[in-house]
Amino acid sequence: MIQQAFTDLWYGFGVALEPHNLFWCFIGVLIGNMVGVLPGMGPLATISILLPLTFGMKPVAAILMIAGVYYGAQYGGAICSILLNLPCHPPHAVTCLDGFPMTKQGKGGVALGVTVIGSFIGASWGITEMIFLAPLLVSVALQFGPAEVCSLMLLGLLAGSTLARGSPLKGVAMTVVGLLIGVIGSDIETGTPRLTFGLIGLTDGVEIVALALGLFGIAEFMTSINQTAAVDMKYSNVRFRDMRPSKAELKQAFPAMIRGTIIGSLCALIPGTGPTIASFVAYATEKKIAKNPERFGHGAIEGVACPEAATHSSVQGDFIPTMSLGIPGDAVMALLLGALIIQGIIPGPQLIKDHPDIFWGLIASFWIGNILLVILNVPMIGLWVKLLMIPYKYLYPSALFFVCIGVYSANNDMFQVGEVLVIGVVGYLLNLLGFHPAPILLGFVLGPRVEENFRRAMLISRGDLLTFVERPISAFFVALSVLLIAAQIYVWLRGRKGGSLIPDLPRGAAAMKPLEEAPVSAPAFSKQPAE
């Protein structure tokens, strides 16, 4: 098996090192790093804007670039957290707690250096995990019939909506809304228009670009406008030579990185728990096992190393269910699947066999991309810090233009610009009512496949709903789903306060203000007494 993996990986490097693919991978990580640094722009909005531009590209190059934006943004996000104390990128919010105190002590460079090392270790492990685990998952998944696929998707959707941020009930509701938006358009079997309200522009369904840009573009701009605080740049003078940690610091940080890596890779295996949860769990664990936990919050180097390694390990691990089963764990992965579908590639267990160039090329590009990112981040840190100074008031009007032209160029259709506007307003309204928009995208991407497989399973079983519990693999997934719901109800009954695994992070507007001295996320950890 190991030999096979190496042969495949070798082939993957051949694909990823083709000049054309290498170029787009580089562009992807560069843009990712850039938007990661910029306060107020996230990978989701960026990927949605870039999505229409990938239509004309070859599938491999398109996927390498989109993936590059995602993991590139994770490198950039840490800079924002450590130097400016801005938790604008959720997975790195927890890095602020110890990263910024380190900056105030004049050790911001060291914190960034440790972050880069930790990120690389975490990412490397995540990639290795993918190399061995994904083919294994595929060999199981190839035996799935429609009933199994359907229950697996149910599990994926439930996990994606209940384990994420905010109220689980509202998360599930948003998934259902996403499924409904997926229904809009022509019926797969009969072709009759459904829920189109008589609009011809909707017969082809809602465009994924319009949905993503409405929810993560326009709605986010509306949340963030006039909320940005003046950025305090006085600590952000970091040079290349400040970044090298001393031997003692490295010795202190290294075990934390390893622990973070393991936590991150475990979190990646549970569908729905993305990098954000991984980093919070990692920080809490690190604080719990530390000899003197009172150092945390005052610039403990482990408090930077552990969550950062966890984030990156989990980011790479996120690709495993997406690429091997076709079940996205979060909104970014849903977009990636959307890009695959647009390219005419059907995501699912057959992907590795039918398109080995995409799968193994992607894995090889992870290595290349991560090395590129280390090179980009270490000597060029001064440049990234300069980017932090771009004010939001210039950023959002420019981004708004990219939203409009991006969604127009997807189909050369003005109707869709109107679509994005309506979705943006609705998305903002949902935001105000305490709904998180990410599960909508999950439901939307999986919706048509859920329906198709459900109908097929019903046809095979002659309309017998029991088929989902009579087939053993399907029954296993259904049991897991029931367990998940039961666990949520249990958590809700036990502590009415916070049903969610992680605290409700400041988003949009609030996320663009520096964390107060008493960090916002402290209550999450105060529940676990620091022994």
Add this chain to the structure above:
Amino acid sequence: MLRVFTRRRDFCAGALLMLLGGGVIVQARENSYGTLMHMGPGFFPTALGVILIFLGVLIAGSAFAPGEGEQQRILPEKPEWFGWGCILAGPILFIIGGEYGGMAPGTFLCVFVSALGDRTATLKNSFLLALGITVFGCALFHYVLHVPFPIIRGVNL
């Protein structure tokens, strides 16, 4: 009844979901349900609509549940009506300007008006930003990426 108003955000959220679910069910009546074995196009949306109503009832119901009665606001403390208006005017002007004028006027109007939404924005700054983005955007999307969208309608640039 008072409790509704302390947690009215959840209540409104639930009510909205119920409304949405109901609307979907009414809309889906145009399509046939079929049977469980041979589902028609109306089956899946109707089922989702029912689930949505159920979830709406649960969420609205949780607004009445005993617990800490935190004051929930729906609108943010300082509503940014002007800023929101400017952001939403952006795409609208892009559509109007794009349909009748072309890419350049659409882009300029979109960026210029939406930039005014920031409290510290000045006319001059917004104008310069809009001009810069228009030049850059037209160069990128028209000449490099060849998006079929004339820069100015009727003029061959």
